Amino acid sequence: MRSLVVYESMSGATKALAEEIAQRLGEVGPVRVVEVGALAAEGPVLGADVDLLVVGAPVHAFGMSRASTRLEATKEKSPVISATIGVREWLEDLTIKSGLRCATFDTKVLTPRLPGSAAKAIDKNLRSAGAVRACPPRTFSVNGKSGGLVDGELSAARAWAGTLIPSS
Numbered sequence: 001m002r003s004l005v006v007y008e009s010m011s012g013a014t015k016a017l018a019e020e021i022a023q024r025l026g027e028v029g030p031v032r033v034v035e036v037g038a039l040a041a042e043g044p045v046l047g048a049d050v051d052l053l054v055v056g057a058p059v060h061a062f063g064m065s066r067a068s069t070r071l072e073a074t075k076e077k078s079p080v081i082s083a084t085i086g087v088r089e090w091l092e093d094l095t096i097k098s099g100l101r102c103a104t105f106d107t108k109v110l111t112p113r114l115p116g117s118a119a120k121a122i123d124k125n126l127r128s129a130g131a132v133r134a135c136p137p138r139t140f141s142v143n144g145k146s147g148g149l150v151d152g153e154l155s156a157a158r159a160w161a162g163t164l165i166p167s168s
């Protein structure tokens with residue numbers, strides 16, 4: 001199984017999860033983990049050789065980030081990792097093969113627990129573009145806007161990635 005793990009991240013929490021997920025998926029086949037702006041710079045068409053697409057992003061203002069929320073994030077921490085575009089903008093131009101398996105995740109603060117999901121929005125967009133769900137969207141928790149992952153979330157992400165591997 002060839003996997004592509006795409007992430008957007010401001011201060012590194014979502015990136016750390018993406019790398020953990022990629023490491024687990026790498027146990028069963030080739031995997032690439034890439035920041036969304038870097039991938040978008042390669043063009044809007046996703047390689048036909050990908051079997052599983054995993055996309056992760058932080059929740060900003062109850063959903064996917066926008067240019068304005070990413071600017072706001074730079075006030076929390078600068079420089080940010082995803083400094084060019086976010087998943088929202090990448091999805092606008094994305095072309096994928098029909099039937100591509102996809103899984104989405106997001107990061108959001110543990111307390112106060114706020115409504116809203118980036119993962120659900122990404123999932124909806126990917127399925128509109130022709131992807132099929134490998135599993136429901138998943139949320140992982142962080143300690144405040146740039147306080148890093150809540151303890152246990154890296155191992156939870158690893159376990160979640162394991163559920164994306166089809167049993168042979």
Ligand SMILES: Cc1cc2nc3c(=O)[nH]c(=O)nc-3n(C[C@H](O)[C@H](O)[C@H](O)COP(=O)(O)O)c2cc1C
Pocket residue numbers: 008009010011012013014015058059060061062063069070072073076107108109110113114115116142144145146
């Ligand atoms: C501008 C901005 C808006 C945010 N809005 C929300 C929100 O609506 N709900 C929430 O739970 N967390 C919110 N957060 C916290 C982010 O989800 C958190 O910073 C992110 O998960 C950290 O991941 P990263 O290190 O990969 O950027 C917001 C953060 C920023 C910077």
